[in-house]
Amino acid sequence: MNQHLATVNTLAITPDNQTLISGSSDNKIKLWKLQTGELRHTLKGHSTAISAIAIHPDGKIIASSSQDGIINLWNIETGELLETLSGFSPLAFSADGKMLISGGKGGTIKIWRQVQSSDNLSLTGEWWEILGVEPKTHPQDVKLAYLRLARLYHPDINSSVSAKTAMQAINEAYQKFQQQLKTHN
Structure with missing residues (x-):
């Protein structure tokens, strides 16, 4: 598993233990089959190093943050970019998946809420x-x-x-x- 061109900064494993996700200073996120090490997807959409990854509890969405203060939400199956938010690492989804929490500048924390699962995240x-x-x-x-x-x-x-x-x-x-x-x- 040495496809990244720079330091790997963050790792996560999907709840079903099928996929390993790596984020790197090469600005890319890679999805690997955990059992075989085979590369499934490369996600490109960040312009600076990936600093954090979080996986939604349903295992269908990845949140990634980069050093420029951009958070991207991705469909784990298709690799499609779903949404772009503003925030920094660290990243965490709540256990029920209705909130994404991210770091902010100057010691702040940002909380993004989903009113219902079909809704997009909104800042509160x-x-x-x-x-x-x-x-x-x-x-x-x-x-x-x-x-x-x-x-x-x-x-x-x-x-x-x-x-x-x-x-x-x-x-x-x-x-x-x-x-x-x-x-x-």
């Missing part, structure tokens, strides 16, 4: 959790975090339903930040 939490900053972050840095997220979820770049929902949550979070700024000044 306080404004600073949604924007991935600390509550006391300098306003200019909050604005930069907002702009980075806005680029990721802009309808011209990301046309998924979850991107539209995320953009709404991000806009609301930034508005709450601006309101708080006015009341404290």
Whole structure:
């Protein structure tokens, strides 16, 4: 199993013990048949090193995060990219599969919730959790975090339903930040 071109940073095994998943500094994720070592899929979609992988409890979805703050959700059978979110490692799915938790910048944690299994993930939490900053972050840095997220979820770049929902949550979070700024000044 030496198909990666750089350091392997993270590993995971599907709940059925059939597939080993490896994420590497070569920006690729590889899916292997665990028993034989045969390469099943190579997932390409990250532009920087893979830092974490989590597998949904149903074994059908992989979440991967890269060092540039992008989380991708993949269909494990087809290798199709399902959704793109914003966040860092570590990554974990809740036992019931309804939440994906990710690291954020500056010591924050992001919680993505699925209302029902057919729904896409939506971002919930306080404004600073949604924007991935600390509550006391300098306003200019909050604005930069907002702009980075806005680029990721802009309808011209990301046309998924979850991107539209995320953009709404991000806009609301930034508005709450601006309101708080006015009341404290």
